Amino acid sequence: MERGVPIRAVCRAISILQEINQMGSLSMMQISKRGRIPYPTACRIVQTLMHEGLIEQEPARKFYRPTALVQSLSQGFQADSFLVEHSRRHLRALTHKIGWPVSLTVRIGTHMVVRDSTHADTSLTFERYYPGFRLPLMDCASGRVCLAHMTPEQLDRVMDWVSLVGSPSEQDLTAYVSVNTLNKIREEGYAAIGWGQHNLTPGKTSSVAVPIFRDGQFEAALTMIYFAAAMKQGEAVERHLAELKATAAAITEEINCTELPDMEFPVLN
Structure with a gap:
């Protein structure tokens, strides 16, 4: 990979996590629209973030919200x-x-x-x-x-x-x-x-x-x-x-x- 060129999948995952964290919770369609990415791609990224424990689905509806684990991303930065x-x-x-x-x-x-x-x-x-x-x-x-x-x-x-x-x-x-x-x-x-x-x-x-x-x-x-x-x-x-x-x-x-x-x-x- 050319030096300085970002990995697109990583950029998209970070962007989606930031959007969910900023808005509190989002539906899959909202995630796709706010992230400007295809719906199937949004689904795969959301599934990955859920697997890593950074987001979770709300119990009563198909909205996704951050978990307490996102706070670990700022550990050590004072x-x-x-x-x-x-x-x-x-x-x-x-x-x-x-x-x-x-x-x-x-x-x-x-x-x-x-x-x-x-x-x-x-x-x-x-x-x-x-x-x-x-x-x-x-x-x-x-x-x-x-x-x-x-x-x-x-x-x-x-x-x-x-x-x-x-x-x-x-x-x-x-x-x-x-x-x-x-x-x-x-x-x-x-x-x-x-x-x-x-x-x-x-x-x-x-x-x-x-x-x-x-x-x-x-x-x-x-x-x-x-x-x-x-x-x-x-x-x-x-x-x-x-x-x-x-x-x-x-x-x-x-x-x-x-x-x-x-x-x-x-x-x-």
Whole structure:
């Protein structure tokens, strides 16, 4: 196999597991549609995941849900827990001050993944977003902030990866990520997306994101999510950007002044 070319079956299995984990439970037809794969292929992958104990069928209907075993996939990875631990009080304080929910996201592959959020702490939200919810790197405010702080080499690798394994819609979005756009985001210190399409209520919310750094490198994004009908993008930036940046700076300072705990990976028998 050519170096750098992914194994398609593995990519599909991971994608299906992520979809089921994110949505809570899905029928076989929903799995096939969301994974954009033929129904027979979806059936074989689901059977494999069930055999490995990562998903199970609900007792009362033919829906499939994750099992507790999926948590084993994150064993030994503590960096995100460290980040969440030292960010949480800052996120809560910010939401208490501005009213709007905020989220903490990190890049995993071609997605930004929610690690913590304050949607449960305010009534100014349509939905609650739990750790593990994914947003496309190319078309969310946090993803644009992440891309803006990559080196040219890192950006090229990500673009190449999207072209290999990204969905058609993700590949189309690369056209909107220009060098000039990313330079502007880096200079202004934020990215904004209006009427977001890749959340639980498409077209109803907008967002503004700012970067958090560790050792001078992009670590995560802090994002404010607000009702798109409540404020225009410029008004949201004018009202809340300074507070977002101040909170991101406080988190940056705390995680850089605190020693990251040693990793302790489990021993596999």
